[in-house]
Amino acid sequence: MRSFRSDRSGNVLTLFAITLVPILALTGGLIDYTEAANARIQLNAAADSAALAAVSQAAMLKSIADSKADAEKIFDANAASYKSMVASRTVEITNVGLSRSAKVVYSANYPTYFASFVGQGKVVVSGTSSAAGARAPFIDFFLLLDNSPSMGVAATTDDIAVMVAKTTDQCAFACHQMDKATSDYYTLAKKLGVQMRIDVVRSASQQLMDTAKSTATLTGQYRMAAYTMGPSCNGKTLTTIQSITSDLTAAKTSAAAIDLMTIPYAGYNNDQCTDFDATLTSMNAVIDNPGDGSSAASPQKVLYFVSDGVGDFYNPSGCSQPTTSGRCQEPIDTSFCKTIKDRGIKIAVLYTTYLPLPTNSWYNSWIKPFSAKIPTNMQACASPGLYFEVSPSQGIAEAMNALFQRIVTKAYLSM
Known part of the structure; x- marks a missing residue:
């Protein structure tokens, strides 16, 4: 023990100990952001499904209010795994003649597990999906x-x-x-x-x-x-x-x-x-x-x-x-x-x-x-x-x- 305490050749170990915390924080942060990116992909898919549903032929036979409610349900169903994280989602539908356009905008707060140790408790993910279509004419x-x-x-x-x-x-x-x-x-x-x-x-x-x-x-x-x-x-x-x-x-x-x-x-x-x-x-x-x-x-x-x-x-x-x-x-x-x-x-x-x-x-x-x-x-x-x-x-x-x-x-x- 006396030899270990007096040994001055372990500078690498000391440096490693000093840098271990930021290395772990960066590695954990990468994992957090990767998971957040995966969540954004899933939420984008939910927004795409909602927007496309709003301009389908069946939807365009309905009122804007009913189509909007249906699109919101479709988004919620496809984003069910991230329900607690979704901060907001809006569906906008516009009819011009036989044409219809739909826009779905969402924002979600993905909680971090590793980055929270350095004060980053969440990652904000958001996205927009738009779709357009023409109603089948009578x-x-x-x-x-x-x-x-x-x-x-x-x-x-x-x-x-x-x-x-x-x-x-x-x-x-x-x-x-x-x-x-x-x-x-x-x-x-x-x-x-x-x-x-x-x-x-x-x-x-x-x-x-x-x-x-x-x-x-x-x-x-x-x-x-x-x-x-x-x-x-x-x-x-x-x-x-x-x-x-x-x-x-x-x-x-x-x-x-x-x-x-x-x-x-x-x-x-x-x-x-x-x-x-x-x-x-x-x-x-x-x-x-x-x-x-x-x-x-x-x-x-x-x-x-x-x-x-x-x-x-x-x-x-x-x-x-x-x-x-x-x-x-x-x-x-x-x-x-x-x-x-x-x-x-x-x-x-x-x-x-x-x-x-x-x-x-x-x-x-x-x-x-x-x-x-x-x-x-x-x-x-x-x-x-x-x-x-x-x-x-x-x-x-x-x-x-x-x-x-x-x-x-x-x-x-x-x-």
Whole structure:
């Protein structure tokens, strides 16, 4: 013992003893801060879950107060292990149109075990999580389907060739003439297996009902109605095929009744069977005022217009083209579309290309001079981005579904 007390060579041991306390404090502090960092990771995850839940489709059907309460519960459940440490947590939710943003902010005091020896009794951890989303819009679709005699044209160039070859006057139009069986090219087209434009539109409309049904994420999200320009050129008027309904299966069944307008006899009413002005005016009266799409009680409104875009009706003074005995053959008058759009109703136009008929003298005399304006006016009738043209090589059903997806996408992004 006397030797140990008198030995002066243990300076390293002395220095180690002096530095042991701060070394232990630093090591313990590292452990404390590591545990605090792990707690922050878990609390951040809880905040993320709460923010995302607040902008989910289910949450956006609820009020802000209810969504906020649900988000707080989700945060608390996921942060249950740190309940005693959480000093504060707030959830802020804001709706703008169909868009919603959520922000979750929290602060927690993580107690230390080692750092407390040097006066650091807690580590403050905090975090913020933000999320945004768009509510799935509720939309009412009003299908206006041109079933005038011009929609009896054969659907493809091959079908046109068949009709031209099988008719004495080389006519590609399958007019549904009622007085003479020999003049009823509609029946002939059916017998030859020729598809008319109206056949394709009917099938495409039914497929559209299926698309809407499979796309919907909410009950009653999409409703459909279907109209034609009338069953007959004799007393033509806007005709309801299916009034607005959320039963898309029933709407599909009703759409089977879409068919070509009949004519009593050749040359009836000077072939004036396509009055877009009157039809769009009547359609405007059918569609009630649109909402913002935020609920089933406030749906957006979309007029889904399918046509070849050529009017043929009595209009002696207001026609944009030369007339004969008051018969007006012209591209669609876009002012009637504007009246509808000015109410906040979107118009989606599917233009079924008016095919040139070079062997038809009527076409060459009356339609060919303004043929370039037909697609131009149809596009002008449509709301921005909601125009689609279908050429003979394309499928009308595919085009109608593609246009439907555009409508739904724009409904999300434009609000």
